Amino acid sequence: MEYTDPTTTGSTIDPSSSSRLAASLPTAxxxxxxxxxxxxxxxxxxxxxxxxxxxxxxxxxxxxxxxxxxxxxxxxxxxxxxxxxxxxxxxxxxxxxxxxxDPVYGCAGAINQLQKELRDLQTELAATQADLAIIRCQQQQLQLNDSMSFPEQSNLGSPWESYWN
Ligand SMILES: [Zn+2]
Incomplete structure (x- = not known):
């Protein structure tokens, strides 16, 4: 292949070599x-x-x-x-x-596989979101227990008033 001519690969090409490049381009x-x-x-x-x-x-x-x-x-x-x-x-x-x-299913096989992966991931996501909800509930429960065990720290009446209203 004449296309590997080192004079055409440099970044600085003088006019004579660039016209040579243009001439050789179509055939290359x-x-x-x-x-x-x-x-x-x-x-x-x-x-x-x-x-x-x-x-x-x-x-x-x-x-x-x-x-x-x-x-x-x-x-x-x-x-x-x-x-x-x-x-x-x-x-x-x-x-x-x-x-x-995949000579039997072709593209449909690939689509099926991806849909299965999608369903599996959606199931996993739902399970993770359920776990997260449980953890949040437990955290709230702990915070409530904490505030209930130190009622004397609040001088402004029941800590629930501001919480619920
Ligand atoms: Zn052709």
Whole structure:
């Protein structure tokens, strides 16, 4: 790869080397997109998948292609406005990864697992809140007992008057 040229990695780039960088950039970055690389097709500008599967993200395409098939991915993307396609691709890649990890339940398995964790944590939270309420009650009880055992310290009548009114 000619991209490792040390003159282009420094922070100070003189005009001659930056123009050299600009000239070498298209060839260094282009190459076939991940989809065309895997499908052994010629990569054209019209490739629907190219923007979402750049040459550096081959594995992402392999995973999505294995589960959905390239033509289904293209069909799905064609049905969507361009602004939603990137999200659709990341969703498909996520779903495909989940399907490979868990061939029976896929994404639903992951959702189930997270919902179970959520229920367990909610149960734990409720139990902790109940414990906390009990401790607060006990503390109040102790404070009441304390104030009741020293009634002579208050010269202003019953300590309850100000408490209850
Ligand atoms: Zn391509």
């Amino acid at each position: 970055v282009k190459g076939p997109c991940a989809a065309c690389k895997i499908l052994r097709r010629r990569c054209t500008d019209k490739g629907m998948l190219a923007p979402y599967f750049p040459p550096t993200e081959t594995l992402k395409f392999i995973i999505a292609h294995k589960v959905f098939g390239a033509s289904n991915i293209v069909k799905s993307l064609q049905e969507l406005p361009e602004s939603m396609r990137a999200d659709a691709v990341s969703s498909m890649v996520y779903e495909a990864k989940a399907r490979i990890r």
